[in-house]
Every structure is written in C-alpha cells, then in structure tokens.
Amino acid sequence: MKIIVPMAGRGSRLRPHSLTVPKPLIPIANQPIVHRLVKDIARILSEPVEEIAFILGDPAFFGEEVVKSLEKLAEGLGAKASIYRQLEPLGTGHAIMCAEPSLSGPAVVAYADTLIRASFELDPAADAVIWTKQVDRPEAYGVVKLNDQEEIVELVEKPEQFVSDQAVIGIYYFKEIENLKKELQFVIDNEIINGGEYQINDGIKRMMAAGNIFKTGTVDEWMDCGNKNVAIETNQRIMTFMEKDGSEEINSQPTLENSTIIQPCVIDSSVVLKHSTVGPHVSIGAGTVIDNCTITNSLIQKNSSIKNATLDEAMIGSHVKYDANFTKISIGDYSTME
CATH class of the missing domain: 2.160.10 (UDP N-Acetylglucosamine Acyltransferase; domain 1)
Incomplete structure (x- = not known):
C-alpha cells in the first residue's frame, strides 16, 4: 500500500503562521498536521504502508528541513519516503501526476489540510473509495451521489437541491491507482480544466464512466486546519x-x-x-x-x-x-x- 500526499500549497488562509512554515507542518497538539494525518490513515489500513509519496512545492520554501521531517515520518511507519515537486499551482489532479513514478498498485491519496478519526474497513468489492463525512449543510460542500447499491455515481459540487449529506473530505483509496493516472493523463493531454486547474474530480469521473465501482468510507470526525x-x-x-x-x-x-x-x-x-x-x-x-x-x-x-x-x-x-x-x-x- 502507498500513501500519496499532495502538500505543495502555501496555505494563505493560515497566514502569518504559514509564511515561514508550510501549513502541513504547523503543529496541532504539538505534532505537525501531515504527521497526524498520515499516522491516522496508516492505522486504518489493513495492509502495511510500503511507500509514502510527498508532493512538495518550491524548494526555497519546502526545503531540506521539511524533507528530513517527512523522511523521518515515513521511516517511523516502516515505509520509504519519495519526494516530488509541484512547482506550479495547476490543481489537485496535476499535483498527483507530479508523483507519476509512484502511481502503481493500491494507494490512498490524502490532501494534507484536514485531520480525521475513523475506524472503517475498505470495501474489497470497490475499485475505489472516496472518504466522506455526514454534514448538516451539504449545499456548502462537494458531495457524492449514490445509487441503490450504495455506489457513488456522481460528484456534485455545492448542490442547490439535496443530493446526499455525504461530503467529500479529500481522501481517496484506489485499488489500482494507475487507473486514476491514466484518466488524469487524458485530462492533462486534452486540457480539461475546471477553475483554471486540472482537477482530481475529472479523472475520477472518467473512471466512473469506464465502469469502476466507487464506494464511500465514512469517517467519524473530520477536522479542518484551514485558518x-x-x-x-x-x-x-x-x-x-x-x-x-x-x-x-x-x-x-x-x-x-x-x-x-x-x-x-x-x-x-x-x-x-x-x-x-x-x-x-x-x-x-x-x-x-x-x-x-x-x-x-x-x-x-x-x-x-x-x-x-x-x-x-x-x-x-x-x-x-x-x-x-x-x-x-x-x-x-x-x-x-x-
């Protein structure tokens, strides 16, 4: 199992704290956000984590001290650390593709700006799992639409009409992440852009259209660290x-x-x-x-x-x-x- 962690953003909403320290390394209860997130994910997974791929930004900001911190984190979990760079802010899908050499086999993708508590098991029948949290105001979030078999059939951003109360929290499991890589490569090659960026959702939607089965994994707690x-x-x-x-x-x-x-x-x-x-x-x-x-x-x-x-x-x-x-x-x- 691999964990892919895009964390190249500067975290402008958390200034001034993120002016000198990358937001994922700002401590929550004396431990960096990304450390807590990765450890919590590793505890949920039934398979050992073999590799953790971190996608960082400009080396002038995400420097050698950051790299050493992440290598130590991976080592503590018995995993290899792979370091990649996203030098332009071209979106969530582009960030994942910056780690292209690591995109094979089963993997979890986790964006490093939230913390979770969860105790579910991954559905072995699913090709992919999108982690969600039940929310009171689904119109304020991106949510999943489910069919009668509790499979995800659509991603809906801030729905005006009720679709579901399961909000997407930014953590995903792929049984074979090369399927996502293939679809994201198509998104980039064909310049499919939303909000001025290449988005993971466009790759996921193409996976759904190709027949991949997506299920939900509902977390007990979802905690933001955005401001x-x-x-x-x-x-x-x-x-x-x-x-x-x-x-x-x-x-x-x-x-x-x-x-x-x-x-x-x-x-x-x-x-x-x-x-x-x-x-x-x-x-x-x-x-x-x-x-x-x-x-x-x-x-x-x-x-x-x-x-x-x-x-x-x-x-x-x-x-x-x-x-x-x-x-x-x-x-x-x-x-x-x-």
Whole structure:
C-alpha cells in the first residue's frame, strides 16, 4: 500500500503562521498536521504502508528541513519516503501526476489540510473509495451521489437541491491507482480544466464512466486546519480525543513554578510555566517559557516567551516574544490581534 500526499500549497488562509512554515507542518497538539494525518490513515489500513509519496512545492520554501521531517515520518511507519515537486499551482489532479513514478498498485491519496478519526474497513468489492463525512449543510460542500447499491455515481459540487449529506473530505483509496493516472493523463493531454486547474474530480469521473465501482468510507470526525479559528478548534478536539484515548502526551511534565495545568493540555516536557494557569485545551511546543499568564484554548509553538498575558483562542508561532505589559510592539504581515 502507498500513501500519496499532495502538500505543495502555501496555505494563505493560515497566514502569518504559514509564511515561514508550510501549513502541513504547523503543529496541532504539538505534532505537525501531515504527521497526524498520515499516522491516522496508516492505522486504518489493513495492509502495511510500503511507500509514502510527498508532493512538495518550491524548494526555497519546502526545503531540506521539511524533507528530513517527512523522511523521518515515513521511516517511523516502516515505509520509504519519495519526494516530488509541484512547482506550479495547476490543481489537485496535476499535483498527483507530479508523483507519476509512484502511481502503481493500491494507494490512498490524502490532501494534507484536514485531520480525521475513523475506524472503517475498505470495501474489497470497490475499485475505489472516496472518504466522506455526514454534514448538516451539504449545499456548502462537494458531495457524492449514490445509487441503490450504495455506489457513488456522481460528484456534485455545492448542490442547490439535496443530493446526499455525504461530503467529500479529500481522501481517496484506489485499488489500482494507475487507473486514476491514466484518466488524469487524458485530462492533462486534452486540457480539461475546471477553475483554471486540472482537477482530481475529472479523472475520477472518467473512471466512473469506464465502469469502476466507487464506494464511500465514512469517517467519524473530520477536522479542518484551514485558518486560525478552525485550527484552534481542531487543536482542542484532538486533545479531547487524546485524553479519552489515554495518550501519554497529555500527561507530559513541564517545569512548574507556582503554576497550574487544567487538562486536557499537550505541553512539551521542556516547557517552563511560572506563576501561570494553563488550560484547558492548550498546546505548547518545546523550549517555550510562560510567565504570569492565564491561557485557555490556545496553540503556542516552539521557543517562545509569553509574559503577563491573558489569552483565549490564541495561536502563537515559534520564536515569539510577547509581553502584554508593553504597548510598543512590532507584528508581522497578516497578523490579527482581537
């Protein structure tokens, strides 16, 4: 089994955090989004993962440190890491085709901007599976249309009339991914463009027309990381799940000086808390010092210093120095203070 991970986008909706760190590597509960996603997929699959192909963007942004992080992720799952580049933003279908040498055999394609929780088994009768989540407002999503045999017969983007309440979440399984490769090659060769780009959906629709059977795999939880507000919400939900699962990360022991932690929190053991109350639902990365603060429902990354602050639903990057007692501050582009 292979996992194909297109992750070349810059994540503009998550600025300023994605200005210096690729969005898939921004931590949720102290672990990069793409790491959590790939590990969750590997847990669902009944077959061992032999290869993980990552499609990255410009090497100037997705540099050697990113590559090493992804190679370590694959190695930890007993898989080979293959690194490809999508140097132009030409769409989801084009991104997959950038990994053309790896497009053979059974594979999962997963776009690295969401997190999931799921416990289903892949349908052995299906040529492909599109992972979906039941939603309350299907008109806001791309959804699948099913026939009487619960097979997917159509993909409908933001339907005005009710089609189904199963929204496509951006994760797909193909029993033979070379079938998708063949159809996407046709899409590119014939310049079939939607929204100015080559889309995976056009390859999937051609597979359906050729008689391939598509089924759904419904996930229990689908969590977005597209912007600051939903990333904070996802950070909270992941910690709640980790607490229920008995994760050891919830019980890590930072240095406490007259401070209190209200669980669930994920705090690196190298963190120092002084005269502060932290939690619930706070993640804090390695090397950070919190002094005289009250912090709830927030995400703070590595090697930062936060003093004299009362924070709720805050997202703070790495190497930040913030002292709420001072008023002369310098904040970078696309930052928000509310």
